[in-house]
Amino acid sequence: MNDHARIAAGHEGPRSHASAPAAPRVLGLSVGALVLIALGVLLWFLTLDARHLLASDEGRYAEIAREMLVSGDWITPRYNDVLYFEKPPLHMWMTALSYELFGVGEWQTRLWGACCGLIGLGAMVLAARRWWGSRVAAWTGLILAATPNWYLGGHFNSLDISVSAALAVTLAATLIAQHPQAGVPARRRWMLLAWTGMAAAVLAKGLIGLALPGLVLVVYSVATRDWRLWARLHLLPGVALFLVLVVPWFWAIGTRHPEFNHFFFIHEHLQRYTSTVHRRDAPPWYFVPQFLAGFLPWLGLIPGMWRAARDERATPGTPVPFRPARLVGIWAVAIFLFFSASSSKLPGYLLPVMPAVALLAAIALERLPSRSWARWMWTMLALFALVAVLSPFAGKLGKAPGPRALFAAYGHWVLAASLLMALGAAAALWLRRVGREGTGRVAYAVGIYLGLTVALLGHETFGRPASGVDLVPAIERVLRPDMPLYGVKRLDHTLPFYLRHPLTMVAEPDELEFGVGQEPRRWLPTMAAFDERWRTGPRALALMTPETRDELKAAGLPMWPVAEDARRVVVANFPTAPAAAP
Structure with a gap:
């Protein structure tokens, strides 16, 4: 592409070697490009530990890999100690x-x-x-x-x-x-x-x-x-x-x-x-x-x-x-x-x-012609600005006080992310005006990348309570390695990983239906079987929804509280210390 065509397409104009000496290059890349790549890769990996695991994929595949490592069996995948094919x-x-x-x-x-x-x-x-x-x-x-x-x-x-x-x-x-x-x-x-x-x-x-x-x-x-x-x-x-x-x-x-x-x-x-x-x-x-x-x-x-x-x-x-x-x-x-x-x-x-x-x-x-790029940047700048203006109203998305509070907290992250993206679009427009449109396109991409990073980091607002990690200390004070942990009508995808302890399913196998069908001894297929095991079996814990807990308690099953949040409760079939607040 000749110089005239490059300028018409919105690229940087030609520069004389006398006025703009070539920048140092390594592996065909300028030092600035290498620094940008290094920072992008560093940020890509540094954010991996900033959030707790989400159901269902993250918890499921984390636990399958953990059980694979513990068992030493790298041929047969297992999830909650049952076959998972x-x-x-x-x-x-x-x-x-x-x-x-x-x-x-x-x-x-x-x-x-x-x-x-x-x-x-x-x-x-x-x-x-x-x-x-x-x-x-x-x-x-x-x-x-x-x-x-x-x-x-x-x-x-x-x-x-x-x-x-x-x-x-x-x-x-x-x-x-x-x-x-x-x-x-x-x-x-x-x-x-x-x-x-x-x-x-x-x-x-x-x-x-x-x-x-x-x-x-x-x-x-x-x-x-x-x-x-x-x-x-x-x-x-x-x-x-x-x-x-x-x-x-x-x-x-x-x-x-x-x-x-x-x-x-x-x-x-x-x-x-x-x-x-x-x-x-x-x-x-x-x-x-x-x-x-x-x-x-x-x-x-x-x-x-x-x-x-x-x-x-x-x-x-x-x-x-x-x-x-x-x-x-x-x-x-x-x-x-x-x-x-x-x-x-x-x-x-x-x-x-x-x-x-x-x-x-x-x-x-x-x-892309320069004018088309400018029109798109103005469009995205307006969109990101609108998101920033609306972000304080995020708390109105929830249907109950708890969710509304979470959405309101996440609204601050949305504001920061949208402002970063808007800044990238504004930088692209300004750099185009001063004749550096190529650099402006890079700036826009960087703004989007940083905005996505912030938005994802803020998702921990929802991720932490969803993961159940705050219940782990209270459960670990009671749970022993050889103690059954029942999942009563509930397959929790994250707590087994954090507890390093698989669930034994009760009544509803969920996505473990194939595995428990092949190994029926590894689950309790009916609530009657759970009732008998809970009353006469060894010490055990059970994870369930608050609604299931209330039903079983009304039916006279003995249960002592261990831990509880809005999504799940954990109870024991033997007396324990009072449950700690999540």
């Missing part, structure tokens, strides 16, 4: 490894997810740099880091970020392998990395790790009539590597537990996708508002993203008619539609779309 073990393996290296704790449970967030980001930056140059690569990293959906995904202990990072590696490696300047050996190496990414995705969340890339390639081939792409995927060595990585665990657990295959492949894949067996049904447009909120700071780039994928021509001067932006666009749309058609929907299912969306947005940002 809903998901493959890669995420739990890495979390258990984090425990082994750094101890059991909250930031350790989120460490692998945070690493996955950066792995996916780094993979897309490499692909963008290979095809579109360093500037688009820089925009890709900034946009993805400042995308709410991806930022939040990288800071929660959830399998969705694991599979999304693995799929991002698959997409990025495939793009790099198909570059016209890639020789056969380089193409083979990158495609083997892509197959490794698919294997990791399968071990993270199941067959979607293979089905989604396969779907994208089929749609891309039909849309572009590029069937020669399949000859460049190195199918034979790729499939061999994929099987070597994936088969051992599936073979080991299937051999040890023959019931695994039907439950995992039929119930957790076919029935989950085609029916409402998991009671997570939602309308087909469910992910539309999810996407609009999760990509909000960059929605103004969508028209340019569409044009980048639609108008792309085949790579000139090469017999390979490959269209990288078209593949990236099809990746985003096909996966979005795949999950929209599913009968089971959760917000995290949108995560695999975001790396591709960020790359397309980076291409659009590089080509």
Whole structure:
């Protein structure tokens, strides 16, 4: 791009070497860029320990990994000491490894997810740099880091970020392998990395790790009539590597537990996708508002993203008619539609779309006219200012005094976050006015990133009471390692992790239905069985809702209070000291 075109596109104008000597560079990056990256990565990890675990994913996968580490059984996942075959073990393996290296704790449970967030980001930056140059690569990293959906995904202990990072590696490696300047050996190496990414995705969340890339390639081939792409995927060595990585665990657990295959492949894949067996049904447009909120700071780039994928021509001067932006666009749309058609929907299912969306947005940002950028900045400045003005009224969202107080407290964090984002937009407008629009775009991304960090830190306002961690000291004074801890009609996803003690389910197995069905001795299926065990069995504690406590107390069951909050109570079947206030 010549100087005139760069200025017209809103980039920095040319500067003479005499008046502006080149800044020192390391690994092709300026010192300022390296400092910004270092601070961003540092902040990315430092906030992992600032919040307590949330139900259900964070507590569930933290506890599965803890039980895996304690038992030494890295083949059979267990949750509350019963078989748990809903998901493959890669995420739990890495979390258990984090425990082994750094101890059991909250930031350790989120460490692998945070690493996955950066792995996916780094993979897309490499692909963008290979095809579109360093500037688009820089925009890709900034946009993805400042995308709410991806930022939040990288800071929660959830399998969705694991599979999304693995799929991002698959997409990025495939793009790099198909570059016209890639020789056969380089193409083979990158495609083997892509197959490794698919294997990791399968071990993270199941067959979607293979089905989604396969779907994208089929749609891309039909849309572009590029069937020669399949000859460049190195199918034979790729499939061999994929099987070597994936088969051992599936073979080991299937051999040890023959019931695994039907439950995992039929119930957790076919029935989950085609029916409402998991009671997570939602309308087909469910992910539309999810996407609009999760990509909000960059929605103004969508028209340019569409044009980048639609108008792309085949790579000139090469017999390979490959269209990288078209593949990236099809990746985003096909996966979005795949999950929209599913009968089971959760917000995290949108995560695999975001790396591709960020790359397309980076291409659009590089080509965005200066006036269009200014209009979008004014729009976002007005929006963030409006949120800041409304933040003092957050306390009116709750339906009871307790929730209203929590919302009011969180309103202060919303105010701070919105002001940081508004400051980023204002800085972008000012820097554009003084002829430094490129720096202004960086400033806007930094403002969004800092605002997301503050908003997430403030979520501890809700997270601490939801986790039940304040009950732990009172419970630990009574609970012994060999003492039963019953979950009466309630599966609590966070207290078992904090207590380092699994629950024994009573009457309602919740999502442990398969596990207790395979090992019925590990639960009490009826309230009558619990009544007898509670009255005549060994000393024990029971966790339940306040309503269940009142019902059982009215029925004459002996119970002594141990700890209580608004969500749960813990009682004993033997006299204890009075419960401490939470």
